[in-house]
Amino acid sequence: MALLELRNITRRFGKLEAVSNVTLDIAAGEFFTLLGPSGCGKTTILRMIAGFDAPDAGSIALDGRPLAGIAPEKRPVHTVFQSYALFPHLTVAGNIAFPLEMAGRTRDEIRRRVGDTLALVHLEDKGDAYPHELSGGQKQRVALARGLVNRPRLLLLDEPLGALDAKLRERMQGELIALQREVGVTFVFVTHAQQEALALSHRIAVMNAGRIEQVDVPEVLYSAPRNRFVADFIGTINLVEVSVTATAPDRLELAAAGLGALTTAPVADAAPGTRGALALRPEHVRIGRAGAPATLKNRVEGTVAEYLFLGDVTVYKVRLADGSRFEALETNAGAGRAQFHAIGERVTLQWRHDAGVFLRD
């Protein structure tokens, strides 16, 4: 049985349906992420789990017990807020002790567990400091410690890394993964940053306009998006308008206007004539000089419109014959200076017959 069950949750604000018929199962010990653009309803779901909001329809159950009618303070669910919401008049230790005091723990137990939790988030020497004396990353850790110290059944995290700069965010991501593994508390994480979601989560639910588009492990979500929204939202992707011309057990033959025949991996019941998009990740596209020998099944010609040298990789934006743009990614792992293709150079783009996903309209 799942730890948390959301069944057909709907929440309306006036005419707007912020959450539409969402059903989700989250298992104990999972690091689960709700991912989507701002306004997609992910924070509303979090607030309904915490108890600050209630669904208009549907039910939420924790450990099989319905949560409807249970006040937020009575739910074994704690939240790490985006703004951290640390109590400014309490010390770090006082903040972390707060949930333990609310739970009526003894003084000795509180002292011991505050000490343990401070060590867990590497803030042993900051117990007597006040929140305004801490850096952003330290506040973040105190908020995490306060949420975890009383071992809730569920920890909700509302864009907790949003206020940190890039370098610190990367480090906190690592700490967050280690922390979740160490304490074993189930995390429900909300973010609009797809890379963060991919890096942290066991499973991700991609949301759009109040609906769940796809729930999967990060690898599947990235390599086999179910529709255009998911494909486009996660990572970078080339989308080519195509129609199916023929099907075979091991491949799908496609025709793209202006680009000719293409081949991709098969999908279930895609009859000839079906229209859709071919979704292709830039790292699957190999770029070479025009007229280079054809080694891969799919092949198109184009002109380099611009490139971004990112250090480890170079991203080429190539204009194709039909005027569309294609992205190709080349790693700079070769010996010596990486081979560049200059702007305006004619190039050939190639990819394997089974790279890419056909997304039905």
Place this chain on the structure above:
Amino acid sequence: MRAFFCATEARADKLTRWLVTAPPVLFLVVFFVLPALIMAAASLREPGPFGGLAPLAAQGLTLDAYRFVGEDPIYAWILAKSLLVAGLTTLLCLLLAYPLALLISLSPRRRRDFMVLLVILPFASNFLIRIYAWIMILGPLDLLYRSGAVVLGLVYVHLPFMILPLYTNLEKHDPALLEAAQDLGAGAWTRFRRVTWPLSLPGVLSGSALVFIPVLGMFAVPELLGGTGDILIGNLIKEQFLDNRDWPLGATLSLALTAAVLGVAALSAAAARRRRRP
């Protein structure tokens, strides 16, 4: 070279500090320290026959006024009673103002300004007229000329001075803190006791000071609403200057009042410090 720059920088720093602190210091000297010194000087003089002070050359300095105040326990008693009435007024103001300030701060933003306007609206009419209005209300009810009427009038007059600083403080509270407290297991009363109340203490303190101190010196309300037994230290001081024409005695009582106010302020500051570091 470097040392030279550091030196000029330090000097510029000192100059800035002076320019910033000089106006308030000057203000305090002119409007507080000097008057207090004049009062202290007056308290050591002999009273003039028709009010004012007797010529210094003829009569010299004397401690008569202090001796007089010290010998008659009625003065200490009235001062103590005044402190008590001021404390009671402050407490009642706090009890009435806190829920109201909380209500205003939790109202939608558009309605808040209107509610604050209602709080300060009584200032639009004269203070004495409003007290006379109370006489007309309390008279027929047979509640006039008692200590209760005095406290009622004092609370009525000073309530806005408690509401405004409280509201200014409460309005700044981050609602996320209450949500966090609730999320971490705190019920409604605990949220108030552990979050709202401690964070509002600066507002409570400044509101209390704005009520307590003026009430201590107040003479109009007790004179208009109170009976003969309800005079406060303010009435006593006023009497010495205007009716008894004993300026040195008035000055002495006034100094005693100042000392009492400073003493209360020092006590509350010490309490605030101790609370911060438990």
